[in-house]
Amino acid sequence: MRGSNQVERRETMAPGLQGLFKFRELHAATGARGEIVPAEERQLLEQDFFRTSQMHSGYEADGWLDVGFRSSIVRIASAKLGIAAVVALATATAAPTTKLAAGCGISGGVCVVAFAYYRLITHVREQQAPRGYAKLALRWLAKGAAAPEDGASVGQRTFAQELQVDGLRFSDWVTTVRAPRPHVATRTHGHRRVRSLYL
Amino acid sequence: MTIELHLIADDAGNHEGFLGIFWGSTLVPFQVLLGTIGKSYFNSLRKATAADGITRVEQPVCNWVVSALGFALSMAIFVCVNVDLVLRAGWPGDLAGHARDDALAVYLITGVQIGYPVLYVVEWLALRSTALPEDEYPAALSSGKDLVIAVLDGSSKAGLAVYAAIRAWRA
Numbered sequence: 082m083r084g085s086n087q088v089e090r091r092e093t094m095a096p097g098l099q100g101l102f103k104f105r106e107l108h109a110a111t112g113a114r115g116e117i118v119p120a121e122e123r124q125l126l127e128q129d130f131f132r133t134s135q136m137h138s139g140y141e142a143d144g145w146l147d148v149g150f151r152s153s154i155v156r157i158a159s160a161k162l163g164i165a166a167v168v169a170l171a172t173a174t175a176a177p178t179t180k181l182a183a184g185c186g187i188s189g190g191v192c193v194v195a196f197a198y199y200r201l202i203t204h205v206r207e208q209q210a211p212r213g214y215a216k217l218a219l220r221w222l223a224k225g226a227a228a229p230e231d232g233a234s235v236g237q238r239t240f241a242q243e244l245q246v247d248g249l250r251f252s253d254w255v256t257t258v259r260a261p262r263p264h265v266a267t268r269t270h271g272h273r274r275v276r277s278l279y280l
Numbered sequence: 281m282t283i284e285l286h287l288i289a290d291d292a293g294n295h296e297g298f299l300g301i302f303w304g305s306t307l308v309p310f311q312v313l314l315g316t317i318g319k320s321y322f323n324s325l326r327k328a329t330a331a332d333g334i335t336r337v338e339q340p341v342c343n344w345v346v347s348a349l350g351f352a353l354s355m356a357i358f359v360c361v362n363v364d365l366v367l368r369a370g371w372p373g374d375l376a377g378h379a380r381d382d383a384l385a386v387y388l389i390t391g392v393q394i395g396y397p398v399l400y401v402v403e404w405l406a407l408r409s410t411a412l413p414e415d416e417y418p419a420a421l422s423s424g425k426d427l428v429i430a431v432l433d434g435s436s437k438a439g440l441a442v443y444a445a446i447r448a449w450r451a
Contacts, residue, residue, distance in 0.1 A: 151423060158430035165438035172445040181448040184287045188441035191281055195437050206426070236416025243417045250429065251316055 152207045159199030166192035198249045205245050281437065282308050284444055285365050285386055291447075292382035293370020304364055307357045315354030315400065318347030324407045326414040358397060362390040378450065385443050392435045399428055 169189030176182035282305040289297075299307075318325055322343045327336040369386040370379075406421050 151426060154423075154426050154430050158434055161434045161438045165441040169441035169445050172448045176448040177451045180287060181444075181451055184284050184444045185441075185448055187284045187287075188281070188437075188444040191284075192437055192441045195433060199433075236412050236418070239419055239422050240415055240417035243422055246426075247319070251312055251320070 148206070148208065152203055155199055155203045155206055159196055159203055162192045162196040162199060165189075166196055198252070202246050202249055205242055205249075281389075281440055282361060282365075284440055285389060286368065288382045288443075288447070289365055289369035289386050292372075292379045292386060293368065293375060295368050295370050297364040297368040299360060299364040304361050307361060311354045311357040311361070314350040314357070315397070317350035318343075318404070319400070322347055323414055324404050326407055328414055355397065358393075362393065365390055378447075382447070385440075389436055389440055389443075392432060392439070395428070395432045399425065399432070 166189045169185045169192065173182045173185035173189060176185055283301060286301040286304060297304075322339060325339055325344060325347055327338055329335070330337050365386055369383040372380045372383040372387060375383050403421065403425060406418065410418050410421075412418060
């Protein structure tokens, strides 16, 4: 009954808006053969980090989407960001001036955040996403659509991954919001001095 | 990143800018928010499939207008923030020693960041030209985007962090 109501709602919606909101309806997980996954099985998949719902050879058929290759790209980038973060933060502890220390700290912080996001992106590309990314790690079909024999298409699965990955990438930039001016309190010969980190 | 670039620019030419460190760094998240309206909320303005499941129709004009306005504002912020940075740093050829290196670093990193909006436009053009339905994403584009963004992030974020460390070592 609920499904028929949704179909009616889609039909009464303006043609231009139907496609716009279509992705919101992509929440019917399907198994390896395209059947709808029961709630209890879906819960089991979520607990198992979705290994059983990985995209298999069909996903890699066009040569562009080799799971190992794609994961390697983001893994290398995350390693580079992680190393840069360690170098910058370690240098910040021994920088000769507070301005240089603040610069190293800020740059290191940006890399730490980027590293964390890249680790999540790597998991998404490896199709072993953490629990919070359960839904999109499964196969997807538009609600009300007939399930094809092999579940959702490669393009649909890629679309679901791109939603996750771009969301992570864009939220990364939010960390560039300028924090309230930080101050460092030091004591010299018993006198307390407060210095701004931005000189 | 913008804060650190401002600190480097101050050590380079230390010329007068028109935005300053506060507005420069505060506007950047809004640049991303506004610039991605078309992608995040209107599915990159891809054609929608009509109720018959076959016909492809353009999205409403208001979606195009909102996306275009958001992108234009985003580009305005991007240009202002980066022009402010390079003006503050000064032309590397006019400087010497560490100041020249700092100015060069600001130019290089702001230059690399141009790659992000360029990639965004290329992605939009590719998605508009593909024959795939609006709930599918081209595999080649997805892989290529991963590769390009990995290079851009590695050059700008990691590159800036390493340069910040080098600045501290050489002092």
